[in-house]
Amino acid sequence: MLFHDLDEDVLAQILLLCDIYAVLSFLQVNRSFHRLALSKQLWISLVRDLSARYLLPHLDALDDCTTAQLITKVKTLMCGPETWLPQSSVPPTVSFSKTFAAGAEARLLPGGRYLAVSSGFGELHCHDVSTGREISLGAARSNHTTSWEVDMLDDGYTANFAFLKKFIGVKRPEISIVQVNLRTGHSDQLFRLELNRDGGLYYSPVIFGDFLAMKLSKKNQRMFVVINWRQQKYAVFEDSSKSEGSMSRVAIVPGHIILTTVASKRPNDQLLLVYALGSMASCWRPVEELLYKTDPLTHELRIRPENTQPFIVERLKHNNRVFIAASSRIGMTLHPNPIRHNAYKLIVHASDFDGSATNTSHGTLLNHSGGSGSPQGTVLFIYMINLDSSTNSGFSWTRTSAFSTAPDVLYSSFSYAVYAVVSTPNNSDTHGTTTMIIDPVPTQRWTKWAGQMTREVMVLSKGFTAASTSSISSTGVILISKLNGIEICWYA
Amino acid sequence: MVLLVTSDNEQFQTEKDIVERSVLIKNMLEDVGESDQPIPLPNVSSSVLKKVTQPSTGPTEIDVRGRYLSTASTTVESPSRPPILEQSQDETRKRTTDISEWDQKFITVDQEMLFEIILAANYLDIKSLLCRRWLQDGSQHDQGARPPEEIRKLFNIVNDFTPEEEAQIKKENEWAEDR
Numbered sequence: 162m163l164f165h166d167l168d169e170d171v172l173a174q175i176l177l178l179c180d181i182y183a184v185l186s187f188l189q190v191n192r193s194f195h196r197l198a199l200s201k202q203l204w205i206s207l208v209r210d211l212s213a214r215y216l217l218p219h220l221d222a223l224d225d226c227t228t229a230q231l232i233t234k235v236k237t238l239m240c241g242p243e244t245w246l247p248q249s250s251v252p253p254t255v256s257f258s259k260t261f262a263a264g265a266e267a268r269l270l271p272g273g274r275y276l277a278v279s280s281g282f283g284e285l286h287c288h289d290v291s292t293g294r295e296i297s298l299g300a301a302r303s304n305h306t307t308s309w310e311v312d313m314l315d316d317g318y319t320a321n322f323a324f325l326k327k328f329i330g331v332k333r334p335e336i337s338i339v340q341v342n343l344r345t346g347h348s349d350q351l352f353r354l355e356l357n358r359d360g361g362l363y364y365s366p367v368i369f370g371d372f373l374a375m376k377l378s379k380k381n382q383r384m385f386v387v388i389n390w391r392q393q394k395y396a397v398f399e400d401s402s403k404s405e406g407s408m409s410r411v412a413i414v415p416g417h418i419i420l421t422t423v424a425s426k427r428p429n430d431q432l433l434l435v436y437a438l439g440s441m442a443s444c445w446r447p448v449e450e451l452l453y454k455t456d457p458l459t460h461e462l463r464i465r466p467e468n469t470q471p472f473i474v475e476r477l478k479h480n481n482r483v484f485i486a487a488s489s490r491i492g493m494t495l496h497p498n499p500i501r502h503n504a505y506k507l508i509v510h511a512s513d514f515d516g517s518a519t520n521t522s523h524g525t526l527l528n529h530s531g532g533s534g535s536p537q538g539t540v541l542f543i544y545m546i547n548l549d550s551s552t553n554s555g556f557s558w559t560r561t562s563a564f565s566t567a568p569d570v571l572y573s574s575f576s577y578a579v580y581a582v583v584s585t586p587n588n589s590d591t592h593g594t595t596t597m598i599i600d601p602v603p604t605q606r607w608t609k610w611a612g613q614m615t616r617e618v619m620v621l622s623k624g625f626t627a628a629s630t631s632s633i634s635s636t637g638v639i640l641i642s643k644l645n646g647i648e649i650c651w652y653a
Numbered sequence: 654m655v656l657l658v659t660s661d662n663e664q665f666q667t668e669k670d671i672v673e674r675s676v677l678i679k680n681m682l683e684d685v686g687e688s689d690q691p692i693p694l695p696n697v698s699s700s701v702l703k704k705v706t707q708p709s710t711g712p713t714e715i716d717v718r719g720r721y722l723s724t725a726s727t728t729v730e731s732p733s734r735p736p737i738l739e740q741s742q743d744e745t746r747k748r749t750t751d752i753s754e755w756d757q758k759f760i761t762v763d764q765e766m767l768f769e770i771i772l773a774a775n776y777l778d779i780k781s782l783l784c785r786r787w788l789q790d791g792s793q794h795d796q797g798a799r800p801p802e803e804i805r806k807l808f809n810i811v812n813d814f815t816p817e818e819e820a821q822i823k824k825e826n827e828w829a830e831d832r
Contacts, residue, residue, distance in 0.1 A: 171775045185826045189801035191813050195822065240828050498831065506831060545831045561831055 172197055181207055181235060181500035204231040211235060213317035215499060215636050216273035216290055218257035218651050238499040241578035241637045242652035245600070245618045253598075253619045256653035260646045261288055267647045270320060271313045271496075273638035275343055276649060285309065285322075287343060290638075290649050296346045298322075298339075312368045318343045321351065323368040325375065333358050333452070336366065338373065338390055352390040354448060359455040369413035372438070376400070376409065384463055385411050385420055386451070394445040397458040398436070399465035401425065402486055410493035414505050415548055417472065417556055421493065421509075423486035424476075425467070431484040431491055431511060434466065435473035435558065444469065472556065477511050479540045479563045489513040496577045496635045503548040508575045512539040538565045541601060543579065566601035567615045576637045580618065584631075587623070596621045596631050598639070655682065656691040663699035664691065676778035696776045701769045 176184055176198060184207065188198035197203075205223050208231050212220055217234055226234075233243065240246075244254045261267075264278035269290070276288045287296040307327040311320050320341050328334045338352040352373075356363060361379030363386070368374075371391040377384050383400035401423045402409045411420045418436050423429050444464055466474065477484050477491075484491070491511045498504035541564055547557040573581040579602055587593040598618040621631050621641060629643045639650045655672050657665040673679045681692055694702065805812055814822065 168775075171771060174775060175771070182829055185829045186801055187804065189819070189822050189826065190804050191810055194810075195814075236828050500829060504831075543831075 169197060173200070173203065176203055177206060180502045181211070182498075182502075182504075185500075199228050201226075201228045201231070204228050207231075208234055211238070211499065214272045214274065214313065214315070215317075216634075216638055216651060218291060220291075235500060237653070238636045239577060241576060241580050244653060245580065245598070245637075247600075247616060254653050255650045257651040258648060259290060259293060260648050261293070263642070263644060263646050267640060267642045268632070269634040269638060269640050269649070270311055271635055272317065273634040273636050273649075273651075274317060275320070276640070276647070277311070278647065287341075289343070296341075296343055298341055298346070298348060308364065308366060310366045310368050312370065321368055323366045323373055325363060325366045328358055334363060336363070336373070336375070336388075338368065354388070354390075355452050357452055357455050360451065365411075367411055367413060370415060372413050372418070374411045374413060374418065376411070382460075383409065384458075385409075387411075387418060388448055388451075389445065390448075392445075393448045395448045395451060396441060396444040396446065397463045399460075399463040401465065410491060412493055412495040412507065414495070414546055415503070419493070419495075419507065421491050422466075428483070429486040431477045431486060431489055433473070433475040433477065433509065434471040435475075435556075436464070436469065437472045437556070440472065441469055473558055475544075475558075475560075477509065477540075477542060479542070479565070482540065482565075484511045484513055484540075492574075494575045499577065499636065505546040505548075506577060507544040507546060508579060509542040509544070510539050510570055510575075511542070538567060539570050539601075540565050541570070541579070562602075564601075564603050566603070567599075570599070570601050570615070574633065576633045577635050578637060580633060580637060582621070582631045582633045582639070593623070595623045596629070598633065656689065657702065658691045658693045659697050659699040659702050660695050661699050663702075665699070665702060678777060694777070697773045698769065701773045 172194075176187065179187070184198050184203070188195045205226075208217065208223060209220070211217060215238055217238075223231070237243065242253065243249060244251050261276060261278065265281040266279045268277050269275070270277055270287070274290060275296070276290050277285055278288070279285045285298055287298060288294065289296065307325055309322055309324045311322050313320050320343055322339045322341060324337050324339065326335045326337075333355040335353065335355050337350060337354070339348050340351050341348040361377050361382075363375045363377050365376045366373060371389050373388045373390050375386050375388075377386050377397075383402060385398040385400055386395060387398065388395045398411075398418070398420060399422075400409045400420070402421070409421050411418065413419070416438055418438060420434050420436075422432050422434055424432050441464060444462075446458070461468075489511055490513070491509065494508040494510075496506050496508075498506060541562075542560060543562045545559045545561050547559075548555055570581045570583060573583050575581050579600075581599055581601060582596065583599055584594045584596045587595055597620045600616040600618055621639070622629055629641060631639060631641045633639055637652065639652070641648045641650070654666050655669050655678070657667055657672065657678075659665065669682075673682070678692060678694075685692075804810065812819070
């Protein structure tokens with residue numbers, strides 16, 4: 162019996178269970194597979210499946226789409242809108258937009274299907290972006306929340322919110338996790354922990370699966386506190402970045418934690434460390450200690466490369482350029498691959514400052530904005546992470562690219578397709594700023610830098626727009642927050 | 654325990670929770686209710702059924718795979734799973750984002766057996782078995798997915814594209830690769 166003797170219905174069934182990446186691999190096998198994998202029914206099903214987690218407007222018209230049009234919709238999630246490409250014959254075009262009432266802070270949840278808006282008092286509510294329906298977060302409404310993060314589960318509508326509250330008066334700081342069903346508005350508290358008032362300052366929570374990570378700063382010490390909230394235990398990683406200016410980062414993927422740190426040996430350059438959570442079984446401690454003890458873990462017990470072997474140690478180095486802890490800034494953006502199970506893209510941007518830096522002699526880089534203390538060109542490092550249960554470690558890590566770009570991207574986040582929203586002061590008008598979408602990835606189309614290291618895709622606002630902020634979601638949906646409303650734009 | 658009878662008339666005593674992975678058998682059991690009646694499986698041979706009913710090696714390590722246990726993923730329910738994580742049957746069937754070790758073992762069987770298992774899984778309606786295991790997550794391939802060449806090799810499939818066609822199709826699908 163041969164594979165092609167299998168009933169086409171069986172093959173079609175298998176394809177329905179594959180991720181899109183596998184379907185695209187399948188269609189390259191031979192002619193009959195090519196025909197089978199381009200079936201419109203299959204792609205309607207794949208797009209519908211995807212639309213549970215990602216904002217894909219105009220779903221009611223799917224039946225009128227050709228297979229090629231359906232594939233283009235998927236492609237947008239991976240590569241950004243077609244009208245943003247340099248070779249596009251039409252200017253950037255909004256295909257869907259919706260306006261919501263203004264709030265103090267607005268954020269799109271991962272995938273762009275839902276919008277979270279917080280009032281000035283820290284109350285949070287959500288909207289379904291495509292229908293406009295408001296979702297009251299019930300139990301999740303919380304005053305005095307200093308920061309929150311969210312983990313969207315694979316179904317696309319269950320969200321685990323992590324709320325970190327600062328202490329008010331006699332109250333202790335507190336971390337809680339609330340699971341919200343964004344379809345029904347039903348919410349459940351999954352975890353709540355009061356923290357010791359003298360334990361230091363907690364900030365920047367990150368939540369993923371069973372794990373919650375926060376930064377903790379106490380006197381001159383910095384660390385990452387990682388909590389397995391389901392098993393009520395915690396561990397502490399040393400954050401050896403000593404300088405105030407440095408921005409250490411942490412990200413979690415299944416089974417592994419990724420953090421930025423600084424090499425203990427001179428010249429103390431920036432490193433990325435990946436630890437396998439399975440390798441640190443002895444480091445976990447009962448979570449109650451974070452309430453009772455002012456010093457949760459002494460220096461010796463914190464996890465660092467000297468006592469726990471990281472799974473991967475990656476030096477951030479590009480064309481002989483390294484980033485020295487004392488003078489560099491670093492950011493990390495992690496996105497799941499929209500079309501591939503268990504795959505992630507990690508975008509790390511590193512930049513150093515003029516003046517204090519000891520090795521800023523890079524002839525190819527232009528000093529973009531000039532003046533002392535201004536950042537040099539930023540380097541973007543892009544990694545692909547694959548969690549493949551069939552390899553020994555279950556984790557593959559590949560640097561897919563590294564390139565220099567303009568310093569503007571320093572504080573921005575990136576979409577999966579590596580577009581960013583940046584704001585720069587106008588040269589002529591000192592009060593105004595220009596906010597635009599840029600493509601920081603150099604292409605062969607540009608010869609040398611020619612003074613411009615990024616491609617300007619479009620300007621979102623210009624002039625005096627201090628009251629307006631814009632951001633880009635993982636899939637390229639743009640959020641523009643103004644005093645009189647929040648606009649969500651999906652570009653085709 | 655449930656009694657199954659295969660096409661070659663062999664009888665199998667099998668744990669109920671294992672056979673209920675098959676939607677077909679689950680529905681049959683619901684139809685007949687609690688009874689000792691054997692369930693006939695005229696399209697499945699004993700050698701295939703042995704493979705299909707191989708017991709699971711148990712829940713995977715929670716630390717390493719914490720994420721999986723917290724999403725609608727595992728087809729093998731872990732006994733320690735808190736009720737809050739229970740997903741509807743439909744949801745679990747629809748998105749099998751994780752492959753249990755039970756499913757993984759099948760990658761090691763020979764090709765003949767592989768086809769029979771695919772057919773049996775289709776007949777028995779076991780989604781996790783019909784899964785992407787054979788098309789992606791290639792065991793030798795570091796990148797995690799099977800490139801077309803590997804699918805061809807694994808299943809003895811002849812490439813009938815012309816080199817030009819093949820290059821064109823490859824180019825058309827380049828966008829799916831991370832760069």
